Amino acid sequence: MELTRKTILEDEDYLRQISIPVDFNDEKLSEEIEALKDYCLETECFALAAIQVGIPKRIVCIKQTTEEDSDEEITRDDLKVLINPEIISRKGNTKYWEACLSCLDLTGCVNRPYEMLISYQDEEGNYHEKTISGFEATVYSHEFDHLDGILHMDIADYVIEMTTEERKEFRQTHPYEIIDKDKEYQRPSQNKRYVR
Numbered sequence: 001m002e003l004t005r006k007t008i009l010e011d012e013d014y015l016r017q018i019s020i021p022v023d024f025n026d027e028k029l030s031e032e033i034e035a036l037k038d039y040c041l042e043t044e045c046f047a048l049a050a051i052q053v054g055i056p057k058r059i060v061c062i063k064q065t066t067e068e069d070s071d072e073e074i075t076r077d078d079l080k081v082l083i084n085p086e087i088i089s090r091k092g093n094t095k096y097w098e099a100c101l102s103c104l105d106l107t108g109c110v111n112r113p114y115e116m117l118i119s120y121q122d123e124e125g126n127y128h129e130k131t132i133s134g135f136e137a138t139v140y141s142h143e144f145d146h147l148d149g150i151l152h153m154d155i156a157d158y159v160i161e162m163t164t165e166e167r168k169e170f171r172q173t174h175p176y177e178i179i180d181k182d183k184e185y186q187r188p189s190q191n192k193r194y195v196r
């Protein structure tokens with residue numbers, strides 16, 4: 001099945017819809033998950049939400065959860081699929097200059113939780129609970145927001161347009177930063193919609 005990347009250039013309203021919960025009786029589900037994995041592997045990204053490639057269902061595929069690329073190649077088995085994920089609790093505050101496949105060259109400095117307790121279903125429908133922290137929590141938080149139609153630029157403190165190369169260089173001097181680990185998470189307000 002052919003997936004098409006949705007971007008704010010052509011599909012901003014599409015990206016802002018709220019993805020629907022996955023029904024495990026859905027006959028298209030496994031085909032969609034496999035296609036999502038293919039896309040994630042073939043694309044330079046940390047992770048992908050299904051809505052970003054035209055599947056408005058609550059599915060997220062996580063590929064890389066470290067700030068730096070690993071020397072080892074990421075394989076299909078390394079991909080983690082989370083279905084119907086929920087955030088049970090979150091705490092702490094961090095900052096990172098995030099990019100997004102859907103937001104082209106817009107790079108936003110976003111406050112994300114340092115730690116989150118999450119629940120989700122795996123591909124077989126089994127329920128799991130997991131605590132994630134650090135950079136991994138930033139990646140998960142970004143993707144979960146997509147399921148609610150929220151883009152990083154909506155909640156960013158600052159947004160700068162830069163190319164992939166410029167961003168790599170910029171991140172050398174502006175790396176992931178932990179503000180605090182235990183304080184209440186200060187969720188950024190969502191009224192900073194970027195105006196092009």
Ligand SMILES: [Zn+2]
Nearest residue numbers: 099100101102
């Ligand atoms: Zn994104």
